[in-house]
Amino acid sequence: TALTTLFSYGLLFAFGQLRDLFRKILDLPKSKKVQGYAPICLGLEDFYTRRLYLRIQTHSSNTTKCLNLGSYNYLGFAAADEYCTPRVIESLKQYSPGTCSVRVDGGTTKLHTELEELVARFVGKPAAILFGMGYVTNSAIIPALMGKGGLIISDSLNHNSIVNGARGSGATVRVFQHNAPSHLEEVLREQIAEGQPRTHRPWKKIVVIVEGIYSMEGELCKLPEIIAVCKKYKAYTYLDEAHSIGAIGKTGRGVCELLGVDPADVDIMMGTFTKSFGSCGGYIAASKEIVQYLKHTCPAHLYATSMSPPAVQQVISAIKVILGEDGSNRGAQKLAQIRDNSNFFRSELQKMGFEVLGDDDSPVMPIMLYNPAKIPPFLGNVAVVTVAFPATPLLLARARICISASHSREDLIKGLEVISKVGDLVGIKYFPVEPEKT
Ligand code: PMP
Numbered sequence: 001t002a003l004t005t006l007f008s009y010g011l012l013f014a015f016g017q018l019r020d021l022f023r024k025i026l027d028l029p030k031s032k033k034v035q036g037y038a039p040i041c042l043g044l045e046d047f048y049t050r051r052l053y054l055r056i057q058t059h060s061s062n063t064t065k066c067l068n069l070g071s072y073n074y075l076g077f078a079a080a081d082e083y084c085t086p087r088v089i090e091s092l093k094q095y096s097p098g099t100c101s102v103r104v105d106g107g108t109t110k111l112h113t114e115l116e117e118l119v120a121r122f123v124g125k126p127a128a129i130l131f132g133m134g135y136v137t138n139s140a141i142i143p144a145l146m147g148k149g150g151l152i153i154s155d156s157l158n159h160n161s162i163v164n165g166a167r168g169s170g171a172t173v174r175v176f177q178h179n180a181p182s183h184l185e186e187v188l189r190e191q192i193a194e195g196q197p198r199t200h201r202p203w204k205k206i207v208v209i210v211e212g213i214y215s216m217e218g219e220l221c222k223l224p225e226i227i228a229v230c231k232k233y234k235a236y237t238y239l240d241e242a243h244s245i246g247a248i249g250k251t252g253r254g255v256c257e258l259l260g261v262d263p264a265d266v267d268i269m270m271g272t273f274t275k276s277f278g279s280c281g282g283y284i285a286a287s288k289e290i291v292q293y294l295k296h297t298c299p300a301h302l303y304a305t306s307m308s309p310p311a312v313q314q315v316i317s318a319i320k321v322i323l324g325e326d327g328s329n330r331g332a333q334k335l336a337q338i339r340d341n342s343n344f345f346r347s348e349l350q351k352m353g354f355e356v357l358g359d360d361d362s363p364v365m366p367i368m369l370y371n372p373a374k375i376p377p378f379l380g381n382v383a384v385v386t387v388a389f390p391a392t393p394l395l396l397a398r399a400r401i402c403i404s405a406s407h408s409r410e411d412l413i414k415g416l417e418v419i420s421k422v423g424d425l426v427g428i429k430y431f432p433v434e435p436e437k438t
Helices: 002-026 082-092 112-121 134-145 160-169 182-189 221-230 253-259 287-298 309-323 329-354 407-426
Strands: 053-057 065-069 127-131 153-155 172-174 207-212 238-240 266-270 282-286 364-370 383-385 395-403
Touching: 053 364, 065 266, 065 407, 082 160, 082 309, 112 127, 112 282, 112 309, 127 287, 134 160, 134 266, 153 160, 153 182, 153 329, 160 207, 172 182, 182 207, 221 238, 221 253, 253 282, 253 287, 282 287, 287 364, 309 329, 329 364, 329 407
Parallel strands: 153 172, 153 207, 207 238, 238 266
Antiparallel strands: 053 065, 127 282, 266 282, 364 395, 383 395
8 A cells, every 4th residue: 555655645746746847848938827627726715706707816816717617517506596595595584594403403494494305306305304415315325224234326426425335335246337237247147146026135125326417527427228138137226316406308317317217216316415406405305204204204304404494495496497396497498508518518528629528318418537747727718527537547548628608609618619729728628639621
């Protein structure tokens, strides 16, 4: 371990030197100097206001206006909204910013129960339960559902909250190759004899955990194929829809709707309110029995303060807009817009010759840089999230773009122009497309 760590640090140091050399060769102006590889390492406070334009503080304390292509504000609800914002303000007057109480004591307001019913109806499951944080939803629910004698089979690129939840559960954890149903089947076949009923196996329970859209890949889960394998081997399915719920599907109902999967075929649906709904918190939607079980046993429900009422109201209002229950068709327009924006941006990047990961309709699109030394020029006047080692393997650095329904065509064209220039500067247009001869 010590040798590997030393080797990794050595390599990172070498890359740091390379990066500086790069900057010298490219004669990049001093103001582009960045500290480390952290995503948008300057001006984070402004970043989290999630406006479409950000003011990024440079090291010389000047501020620059820049286009936000980096936050998860998929439907634009994180900015003031004509339907959501007045209701959130009203809820603040009626309740308070915090309940100062756990759900089972005084921490359940009418809003909490309303949102649980609404989420269940929205995702198509019989019941739902809320949690104060998306991260905690995974890291606390997985141990509440699984324990010693259970088997968790997890996609190799699952989010850290899933990895930690699985590790902390005490269950045996196996990993299958990213989004590869055939490898999932191989792992399952190794663990159990095909066709045996759930009760006659070495495992008390088997759960397969996947994500709707993989946040560093922009890729849709091969959910129909995964479900077919799970059914064959009688394993439960756990789907994290953090990036897909609200953002994809004709009516915003996520990856099930987009890929024609019946929500009844997914045992546990997990999601967060921090992306498409512009709020915070997370949920589990499942059968009445599972939700009831969690309400009685899950420490994160029994011992953690409940979601802030205004945050709950924000999600209720956003879902109502998505469902058209605000009396307008803004929800449908937003959904059409995010799809249109995403497909436009992705295809323009591809035409320019960038290597863009992910699938059509996905608002998440990583541009492959490979070499982390190519990150610094990306920290110019569009805000994108740049990711490198240790968040990715050493030579799989990338710049990740998140598209919003609130981006105008002018915003997107401006973003494309900047990214194109950066692409030329650092040579990452790996697949230039020849213009068609007329
Ligand atoms: N699951 C996935 C797939 C995520 O990407 C994230 C965070 N981006 C989370 C869970 C945690 O959610 P939150 O940020 O709402 O706590």
